[in-house]
Amino acid sequence: MQNVNNIYFDYQATTPVDPRVLEKMIPYFSDIYGNPHSRNHSFGWFAEEAVEVARENVAKIIGANPKEIIFTSGATESNNLAIKGLAEFYGDKKNHIITCVTEHKCVLESCRYLSEKKDFDITYLPVKPDGLIDLNVLESHISEKTLMVSIMGVHNEIGVIQPLKEIGKICRDKGVFFHSDCAQAIGKIELDVEEMNLDLMSISGHKIYAPKGVGALYIRRKPRVRISAIMSGGGQERGMRSGTLSPALCVGLGEACNIYSKEMKKENEKITKLKNRLLNGIRNSCSDIYLNGSETHRVPGNLNLSFAYIEGESLMMGIKNLAVSSGSACTSASLEPSYVLKALGVEEELAHTSLRIGLGRFTTENDVDSAVKQIVSEVKRLRSLSPLWEMAQEGVDLSKIKWASH
Amino acid sequence: MAYSKKLIDHYENPRNVGSMDKESKEVGTGLVGAPACGDVMKLQIKVNDSGIIEDAKFKTFGCGSAIASSSLITEWVKGKKIDQASEIKNTEIANHLALPPVKIHCSVLAEDAIKAAIADYKDKNKK
Numbered sequence: 001m002q003n004v005n006n007i008y009f010d011y012q013a014t015t016p017v018d019p020r021v022l023e024k025m026i027p028y029f030s031d032i033y034g035n036p037h038s039r040n041h042s043f044g045w046f047a048e049e050a051v052e053v054a055r056e057n058v059a060k061i062i063g064a065n066p067k068e069i070i071f072t073s074g075a076t077e078s079n080n081l082a083i084k085g086l087a088e089f090y091g092d093k094k095n096h097i098i099t100c101v102t103e104h105k106c107v108l109e110s111c112r113y114l115s116e117k118k119d120f121d122i123t124y125l126p127v128k129p130d131g132l133i134d135l136n137v138l139e140s141h142i143s144e145k146t147l148m149v150s151i152m153g154v155h156n157e158i159g160v161i162q163p164l165k166e167i168g169k170i171c172r173d174k175g176v177f178f179h180s181d182c183a184q185a186i187g188k189i190e191l192d193v194e195e196m197n198l199d200l201m202s203i204s205g206h207k208i209y210a211p212k213g214v215g216a217l218y219i220r221r222k223p224r225v226r227i228s229a230i231m232s233g234g235g236q237e238r239g240m241r242s243g244t245l246s247p248a249l250c251v252g253l254g255e256a257c258n259i260y261s262k263e264m265k266k267e268n269e270k271i272t273k274l275k276n277r278l279l280n281g282i283r284n285s286c287s288d289i290y291l292n293g294s295e296t297h298r299v300p301g302n303l304n305l306s307f308a309y310i311e312g313e314s315l316m317m318g319i320k321n322l323a324v325s326s327g328s329a330c331t332s333a334s335l336e337p338s339y340v341l342k343a344l345g346v347e348e349e350l351a352h353t354s355l356r357i358g359l360g361r362f363t364t365e366n367d368v369d370s371a372v373k374q375i376v377s378e379v380k381r382l383r384s385l386s387p388l389w390e391m392a393q394e395g396v397d398l399s400k401i402k403w404a405s406h
Numbered sequence: 407m408a409y410s411k412k413l414i415d416h417y418e419n420p421r422n423v424g425s426m427d428k429e430s431k432e433v434g435t436g437l438v439g440a441p442a443c444g445d446v447m448k449l450q451i452k453v454n455d456s457g458i459i460e461d462a463k464f465k466t467f468g469c470g471s472a473i474a475s476s477s478l479i480t481e482w483v484k485g486k487k488i489d490q491a492s493e494i495k496n497t498e499i500a501n502h503l504a505l506p507p508v509k510i511h512c513s514v515l516a517e518d519a520i521k522a523a524i525a526d527y528k529d530k531n532k533k
Contacts, residue, residue, distance in 0.1 A: 317409075403440030403442070
């Protein structure tokens with residue numbers, strides 16, 4: 001199955017493996033196949049060496065020590081381990097966690113588990129209309145019972161960048177652990193665990209052109225942060241994450257970080273240009289296109305747009321060879337619009353008209369031009385079908401109409 | 407989600423898109439749904455002296471299934487007497503377009519829209 005005519009615009013969902021990453025990985029599937037935890041022969045040593053080089057590469061991109069990195073199966077596991085592991089270890093002393101309503105489901109669900117099963121109190125911070133948290137509100141919720149603050153670096157759905165450095169400072173001053181889900185932040189913004197006072201950070205492979213099935217968790221050593229393992233086993237990864245590592249996957253994650261260490265700036269510049277080309281292209285031909293989330297504090301690869309008066313899924317159907325993601329969750333079993341857009345205060349009618357367009361390393365100008373052409377033509381066609389567009393053009397105030405909800 | 411050929415055809419080539427004069431006595435207008443729910447259908451019928459629907463037009467804000475459901479119902483009601491048209495059931499629309507379960511409400515909305523349009527016409531032409 002080949003997606004011959006289709007263009008990929010969903011880099012926040014996942015990324016293809018960079019060919020340079022794949023090349024580094026291949027020997028570790030069949031040639032260098034030792035168990036990296038085998039200490040008594042060269043097969044194990046070679047595999048272990050590769051894993052340790054990968055660990056250094058991961059550490060380097062966030063300014064950490066390699067000993068502070070453990071490999072996991074991905075950011076979901078890292079977030080679970082960070083939140084539940086920390087809660088398990090310190091829970092008898094402090095049982096309050098602060099997170100945010102727009103966090104990824106794996107963070108929210110981990111917190112919910114702790115609240116329901118372990119008697120934790122969870123504070124879900126609201127966000128401002130630009131998608132960022134209010135630092136004063138954060139500070140006001142910290143008490144002597146607060147164990148940790150968990151706030152993601154870059155948002156998966158709307159691409160906004162939270163003020164990690166400022167959050168880290170507040171947490172350090174108050175003696176509270178700071179965890180950040182940085183799955184979407186690695187390679188997109190400069191990250192430094194010292195400057196940001198991060199105690200724990202979750203990292204994902206497949207958002208940064210490494211394979212699916214691998215991630216990492218940074219756990220600070222000075223001052224030491226302790227977590228309880230959530231899986232029992234052979235005590236690999238300093239006892240915090242049992243199970244045999246996959247050297248190929250670790251090498252992939254390491255090389256992906258290595259590439260970003262060298263190329264992040266250049267790549268961000270390229271994607272910024274493409275993003276502007278896309279946004280301006282659409283806006284030059286269509287009115288009433290709204291960008292969700294902060295205009296300024298955002299990564300260039302994420303455009304979450306509301307196309308007023310057109311329902312998002314119908315637009316997706318119309319631009320069928322562009323692989324984008326529906327901001328409204330209408331394609332899934334739920335017909336509710338996105339909880340993230342709701343949290344931003346985006347009105348429900350506008351939330352239903354939203355799409356996330358993700359640009360990345362392999363997006364080209366041709367891709368963008370083709371997308372602009374298709375989106376503009378479908379927006380015009382669907383607006384010609386839309387009673388709301390017609391009413392808006394006639395000057396009817398849609399908010400004044402008494403709609404029959406169903 | 408794989409949609410049926412019929413549904414995609416109605417989405418890509420919707421029939422009877424447009425608007426008629428909603429002030430006209432011959433025209434009945436149904437506006438159902440709500441923007442906050444993600445679907446709004448406007449369906450209009452033009453009825454002659456014999457009570458036959460001569461023309462039907464629609465505009466829909468909604469997903470592909472909602473657009474297809476409203477396009478289909480305009481085709482079906484044309485040439486029907488208003489009493490016949492009001493007997494169209496949402497299940498017939500859903501079956502014809504092979505709507506997935508999560509999209510059944512789109513066919514319900516189309517049924518509501520035609521009923522609302524007929525009610526509006528009858529209301530305007532009360533003896």
